[in-house]
Amino acid sequence: MLAAASPRPLWLQPRNFKLPGMKVGIIGGTGKFGAALALRLREAGHEVVLGSRDASRAEEAAAELGVSGATNADCVRGVDLAVLAVKAEGAIETAAELAGPLASTPLLCVAAELRFGSGGVRPTLEARSLAERVADAVGAPVVAGLHSLAASNLAADLPDEDTLVCGDDADSKELVLGLAGQLVAGRAIDAGPLAGARTLEGLTAVIVNVNKRYRAHAGVRLTGLA
Numbered sequence: 613m614l615a616a617a618s619p620r621p622l623w624l625q626p627r628n629f630k631l632p633g634m635k636v637g638i639i640g641g642t643g644k645f646g647a648a649l650a651l652r653l654r655e656a657g658h659e660v661v662l663g664s665r666d667a668s669r670a671e672e673a674a675a676e677l678g679v680s681g682a683t684n685a686d687c688v689r690g691v692d693l694a695v696l697a698v699k700a701e702g703a704i705e706t707a708a709e710l711a712g713p714l715a716s717t718p719l720l721c722v723a724a725e726l727r728f729g730s731g732g733v734r735p736t737l738e739a740r741s742l743a744e745r746v747a748d749a750v751g752a753p754v755v756a757g758l759h760s761l762a763a764s765n766l767a768a769d770l771p772d773e774d775t776l777v778c779g780d781d782a783d784s785k786e787l788v789l790g791l792a793g794q795l796v797a798g799r800a801i802d803a804g805p806l807a808g809a810r811t812l813e814g815l816t817a818v819i820v821n822v823n824k825r826y827r828a829h830a831g832v833r834l835t836g837l838a
């Protein structure tokens with residue numbers, strides 16, 4: 613957990629500001645995004661446990677990254693933060709299965725439901741975000757964020773972009789903002805309550821279309837902030 617209260621928002625801290633080392637479990641950490649996240653978190657001095665539906669798959673992927681691996685259920689036990697980084701189609705079911713082991717551990721949902729089809733990628737037709745529906749399935753406080761960070765950008769270095777985070781539980785959101793600020797060269801920005809995940813998840817579809825159109829790895833930068 614975050615130790616000392618800071619008079620400044622965490623994303624405005626100087627870049628050498630040190631968060632206390634945290635333990636983070638990455639559910640579905642065998643994927644592209646989970647692996648990139650594990651790498652950056654490990655480099656920032658945090659302890660990472662990669663999770664998978666299959667323990668041996670987790671251990672194999674974890675060994676390559678210099679972290680530890682476990683089943684999804686075991687990777688969330690005793691951590692400060694769990695990250696739900698499974699394929700979006702499996703997010704709600706996975707969260708529901710892990711509600712017991714998660715208990716009240718903050719859960720960061722990075723998933724966005726996308727519909728691939730002719731003419732481009734479209735956001736989900738669901739009115740509520742995946743993160744809000746994940747929150748319905750668990751007792752833990754859910755935070756949503758990091759959607760606009762491409763796994764390839766995150767794997768290469770600290771991406772030169774901002775990252776947006778939203779959530780209803782102030783302490784959990786603050787914790788995620790602190791960690792997220794260590795993942796980008798830009799800023800981790802508080803984007804309000806969890807309902808904002810509808811926009812953040814939808815923005816993913818926009819960015820994927822931009823990337824396809826311009827053969828890029830685009831990210832997000834907000835202007836007008838100090």
Ligand SMILES: NC(=O)c1ccc[n+]([C@@H]2O[C@H](COP(=O)([O-])OP(=O)(O)OC[C@H]3O[C@@H](n4cnc5c(N)ncnc54)[C@H](OP(=O)(O)O)[C@@H]3O)[C@@H](O)[C@H]2O)c1
Nearest residue numbers: 640642643644645664665697698699700702723724762763
């Ligand atoms: N890729 C990106 O650039 C990016 C950027 C921002 C956010 N995200 C979000 O991050 C999440 C992971 O993205 P990714 O590209 O890493 O995905 P991925 O490689 O396709 O999948 C990640 C992991 O999810 C697990 N998984 C697959 N289907 C599942 C199911 N039905 N139920 C439970 N687990 C399942 C698999 O782990 P095991 O088979 O080992 O269990 C897999 O390694 C997605 O929700 C995505 O929206 C991705």
